[in-house]
Amino acid sequence: MRIKISEVAKMEKVVPAIERLKREEGEILLVTHHNPDGDGIGSMLALYQFLKKQGKNVRMAMKDDLPQVYDFLPYADKIEKLPINHKFNLAVILDAAGMYRADAPVYADEYLRIDHHIGGVFESINDYVDPYAPSTTTVVGRLLKAWDENLIDKDIATCLYTGLITDTGSFKHNIVNEEAFEFAKYLVEKGVDPSYVSSMVFERNKPQTLQLLNKVLSTLKMYEGGKIASLTVRQQFLQETGTTEEDTEGFVNFARGIDGVEVAFIMIEKPDHQTWRISIRGKGNVNVQKVAAKCGGGGHRDAAGCRMKGSEEEVREKLIKAIKEEMEIQKETVKIN
Ligand SMILES: [Mn+2]
The missing domain is CATH 3.10.310.30 (Diaminopimelate Epimerase; Chain A, domain 1)
Structure with missing residues (x-):
């Protein structure tokens, strides 16, 4: 079964994950899985920039070092190392089947999962998981579009696009559907340079x-x-x-x-x-x-x-x-x- 773009477009404007993030006045921590990939990092960076624009108090962290190929992404230098010895109000795990995939302790009052893996851990009633989405950045893209499309700029779009091309093997994998191309088109309209991103991610071998x-x-x-x-x-x-x-x-x-x-x-x-x-x-x-x-x-x-x-x-x-x-x-x- 593949999700049709028309169904996505119809997505209700009241999305629990968005409502939860909107409501949060305290400290938010965004995390992704260990051995992080382009989708995990891209999702985290895009959501971080968007939440900053919304005036939220937000930080990002992961267990491992940033893979060098992602050093060109905006705000990549702001990613901290887990564990952080501090309790946050809300922790969001991106592109992972559960908080445990951070592979380090994450202290928070409440957890939220945004992802596209099959099954996994139920972290909260506000989780947003779609196993048919081509990438977690596609899922994040839906959230940001439904929240405030005007805040998606070239930097955010570049992070979202990076997750899309890395998780789909540059649009080659079985998970590629109509939405993958519609989303790519949307991001290019927002200013993404596909050739630049591909060469930064795939053509910097030593x-x-x-x-x-x-x-x-x-x-x-x-x-x-x-x-x-x-x-x-x-x-x-x-x-x-x-x-x-x-x-x-x-x-x-x-x-x-x-x-x-x-x-x-x-x-x-x-x-x-x-x-x-x-x-x-x-x-x-x-x-x-x-x-x-x-x-x-x-x-x-x-x-x-x-x-x-x-x-x-x-x-x-x-x-x-x-x-x-x-x-x-x-x-x-x-x-x-
Ligand atoms: Mn992914």
Whole structure:
């Protein structure tokens, strides 16, 4: 099911999330998930600027450092580090299945979730979550438009657009719908320069990142007659090339892009040598959100992730087993239909 732009346009003007933010006279903290991406950061920065214009007392924070590719975004230098040893009146978690995804304590009287992930934690009756939205910035965009469209300027639009292109893989993923393009058009009308944003986000690789990619591509393994592809990032690769986990962003797409591959994943070894961060990508046939959920993670139909403990071989085997199970379920569903 895809949400039609006409349905969005009809969205009621009284939105609980907006009403809650309007009412808040105290201190507001905006946060996003750890290992932050363009959608989480873009959502936070856009809402921050808008709330400032509304005269609100607002701050932003996240657990990790700002990935360098987002340093061009307006007000990115204002993002603080979690945890903040202070109790806020209201804390808003953006682009995450719950406050727990901040991966650090967040102290507030009340919590609010604005997001587009499937399922997740109910933080308050004012939560605004739409799993059919192409990005959290699309959800934030709807809120800001319904609140006061005139306050959306080029800076806010640029932050919203960044989330839109990063979460949709530049309009390539299954989550892309009519609203994604309508929203992009709207943001360009507000002054966004699409070519500038794309080159800032996607074309600032360091030579070392390509050296790392070279090593990671050599770990490619194929399973199930070429339907599953895996890549591995070992700590040793990062050390040898002087890179960090952040530099592996997008690598999984090389495996996803192989002809015949239905599910691709990348396993990234953490410094403790026993924890792995896994990103799983699908092409529409297999629901990778369900695969990630089996391993304690979450995400979307075509892009999901989880964390697992164990040796490289153990973790890879568990993942392949979970993917094969989901492929079987898919086959059964096709037969019934
Ligand atoms: Mn997102």
